[in-house]
Amino acid sequence: MALDVELVKKDFPILDQLVHGHRIVYLDSASSSQKPAAVLDAMQQLYETTYANVHRGVYSIAEESTRLYEEARTKVAAFLGAASTREVIFTKNVTEAINLVAYSWGRSNLGPGDAVLLTEMEHHANLVPWLQLKAERGIELRYLGVDGDGQLILDDLEQLVAGVKLVGLTLVSNVLGTLNPVAEVARVAHAAGALVLVDGAQYTPHFTTRVAELGCDFYGFTAHKMLGPTGIGCLWARESLLEAMPIFLGGGEMIRDVRLDGFTANELPWKFEAGTPPIAEAVGLGAAIDYLLAVGMADVRAHEIELTRYAMESLHERHGDDIRIFGPPDAEKRGGVLSFAYKDIHPHDISQVLDEVGVCVRAGHHCAKPLMRRLGVGATARASLYLYNDEADVDALSSALTSADRLFS
Amino acid sequence: MPGLEDLYREIILDHYRNPRNRGELPTPPAVRVEGFNPLCGDEIVVFLDVADDRVQDLRIGGQGCSISQSSASMMSAAVKGKTVAEARATIRAFKSLMSIHEQRLDGADDDGAGAGAGGPSVPEPEVKLGDLEALQGVVRFPVRIKCATLSWNTLAQGLDEAQETSATPS
Numbered sequence: 001m002a003l004d005v006e007l008v009k010k011d012f013p014i015l016d017q018l019v020h021g022h023r024i025v026y027l028d029s030a031s032s033s034q035k036p037a038a039v040l041d042a043m044q045q046l047y048e049t050t051y052a053n054v055h056r057g058v059y060s061i062a063e064e065s066t067r068l069y070e071e072a073r074t075k076v077a078a079f080l081g082a083a084s085t086r087e088v089i090f091t092k093n094v095t096e097a098i099n100l101v102a103y104s105w106g107r108s109n110l111g112p113g114d115a116v117l118l119t120e121m122e123h124h125a126n127l128v129p130w131l132q133l134k135a136e137r138g139i140e141l142r143y144l145g146v147d148g149d150g151q152l153i154l155d156d157l158e159q160l161v162a163g164v165k166l167v168g169l170t171l172v173s174n175v176l177g178t179l180n181p182v183a184e185v186a187r188v189a190h191a192a193g194a195l196v197l198v199d200g201a202q203y204t205p206h207f208t209t210r211v212a213e214l215g216c217d218f219y220g221f222t223a224h225k226m227l228g229p230t231g232i233g234c235l236w237a238r239e240s241l242l243e244a245m246p247i248f249l250g251g252g253e254m255i256r257d258v259r260l261d262g263f264t265a266n267e268l269p270w271k272f273e274a275g276t277p278p279i280a281e282a283v284g285l286g287a288a289i290d291y292l293l294a295v296g297m298a299d300v301r302a303h304e305i306e307l308t309r310y311a312m313e314s315l316h317e318r319h320g321d322d323i324r325i326f327g328p329p330d331a332e333k334r335g336g337v338l339s340f341a342y343k344d345i346h347p348h349d350i351s352q353v354l355d356e357v358g359v360c361v362r363a364g365h366h367c368a369k370p371l372m373r374r375l376g377v378g379a380t381a382r383a384s385l386y387l388y389n390d391e392a393d394v395d396a397l398s399s400a401l402t403s404a405d406r407l408f409s
Numbered sequence: 410m411p412g413l414e415d416l417y418r419e420i421i422l423d424h425y426r427n428p429r430n431r432g433e434l435p436t437p438p439a440v441r442v443e444g445f446n447p448l449c450g451d452e453i454v455v456f457l458d459v460a461d462d463r464v465q466d467l468r469i470g471g472q473g474c475s476i477s478q479s480s481a482s483m484m485s486a487a488v489k490g491k492t493v494a495e496a497r498a499t500i501r502a503f504k505s506l507m508s509i510h511e512q513r514l515d516g517a518d519d520d521g522a523g524a525g526a527g528g529p530s531v532p533e534p535e536v537k538l539g540d541l542e543a544l545q546g547v548v549r550f551p552v553r554i555k556c557a558t559l560s561w562n563t564l565a566q567g568l569d570e571a572q573e574t575s576a577t578p579s
Contacts, residue, residue, distance in 0.1 A: 020412075346473065346474035346475060347449075347474075348449055348451075348474035348475075348476070348553070348556065349474050349475045349476075352413070352416065352550070352553070353413065356412070356413050363449065364448060364449045364450060365449065365450040369450065372450060378449075378450040378451060378452065378472055378473075379449050379450045379451070407413070407417060407422070408422070408425070408426075408475065
């Protein structure tokens with residue numbers, strides 16, 4: 001059954017308002033998505049009825065709070081197809097998930113001359129933690145290149161992966177929308193003895209995620225891009241890996257025992273969750289998963305393909321050579337992330353003029369400066385689509401571009 | 410709510426479409442300074458020829474949005490031929506024009522008199538900003554203030570470097 005966008009829109013209170021007198025057209029979900037009432041209500045309900053710290057109190061609301069927090073973990077485990085909740089570590093976001101791997105696994109497994117293979121299209125979150133290790137430990141960083149269509153160049157994969165200890169890559173580019181063949185890369189990487197870390201920030205909100213089928217060893221995603229709140233994300237990793245890894249942040253919650261001369265770490269997954277966790281946020285994430293599953297991830301993705309195709313076709317049809325959309329031309333092979341250049345108007349100016357008619361798009365380097373250099377641009381404008389967007393939203397963007405043209409040409 | 414006409418005044422669009430003093434100068438004698446806006450990736454290059462305590466010539470390179478480019482263009486016209494002290498006073502006056510929002514956030518009052526809403530709260534005496542006042546509308550779009558001030562911060566750095574260079578005996 002196809003997704004009914006009219007019904008979906010009604011679930012998002014923020015979409016029912018005017019900006020500068022115009023209906024809000026939110027096209028920046030790749031940056032952060034909006035939240036349905038179900039998520040807001042679940043968090044509000046917790047705070048109003050059963051909120052207390054988790055894993056501490058024995059009184060009833062503390063038990064209920066703990067139950068809800070751990071229930072969210074169970075929902076995440078099922079949503080990812082994880083083997084057990086012990087593999088699901090709550091983090092602040094994907095950035096923290098990758099930093100956890102770089103600090104804990106990286107600092108106990110990588111030394112001078114050890115190599116990590118990344119790609120040119122990584123978000124800064126999957127570059128800087130490894131650049132830190134390069135500066136600190138002298139590890140070697142290698143990169144898979146990107147071709148003119150925004151696809152990874154995999155011709156040299158076998159040579160590049162030789163001797164590498166970890167391959168880190170994004171599943172969907174936050175700039176190009178490219179859907180990377182992670183399972184294929186993972187097969188080659190594993191054959192060469194490397195582990196595989198996948199940044200799922202732009203994938204999990206839009207696709208059915210099955211970590212086993214992806215063949216990765218580490219996987220990160222964040223709640224706020226998939227209808228959930230900010231402040232909570234997740235690192236999934238195989239249990240045997242997590243068991244062998246040293247702790248990351250130290251403090252309460254992550255310990256079994258603390259003496260004045262030492263400590264014993266808690267068991268998984270709490271071993272990696274120091275301090276009071278984001279409790280209401282976990283509940284909100286659980287509610288977001290429930291919402292997405294009720295809509296159906298297959299329908300979410302089908303809608304994305306259909307709307308992405310409409311956007312690419314209609315923008316090209318109306319604006320011809322004035323618009324250049326980066327990334328793969330085939331909607332089936334990409335996410336709904338549309339970075340574009342329009343005439344020679346700077347993305348900031350495009351975004352500013354679009355705002356005048358309520359159209360929200362991102363302008364900038366999208367935390368991917370090496371990729372911007374590769375594309376030969378300082379910045380791009382980026383419209384990104386989600387389940388609450390429809391053809392009218394794309395049309396509003398397209399018309400607003402014509403206004404920008406009138407102002408600056 | 411501020412409208413686009415507050416931001417994109419005709420004179421701003423004119424400087425954007427026809428930037429003044431665009432290009433390069435040989436270094437030395439000119440100094441070359443780069444400024445970056447890490448938020449948007451804009452970059453500006455200022456070539457600055459300072460001799461006899463005066464901005465003899467300057468040229469602007471780099472790429473950016475209409476606000477950063479027009480601000481740089483207007484800046485180049487405003488300080489070319491001025492003494493270093495005059496150029497610095499113009500920088501102060503312009504940055505004060507751009508800081509209205511921050512001052513309001515700080516709760517600072519503009520003595521209850523003179524400059525009203527949208528006006529410069531700390532006027533720099535003796536400095537006539539002229540066309541540059543067209544950029545005043547930018548303060549109503551806080552995210553864009555950094556676009557407008559990028560070239561000015563770069564110029565300030567360039568003046569420092571030029572003066573250090575001339576102070577060092579060769």
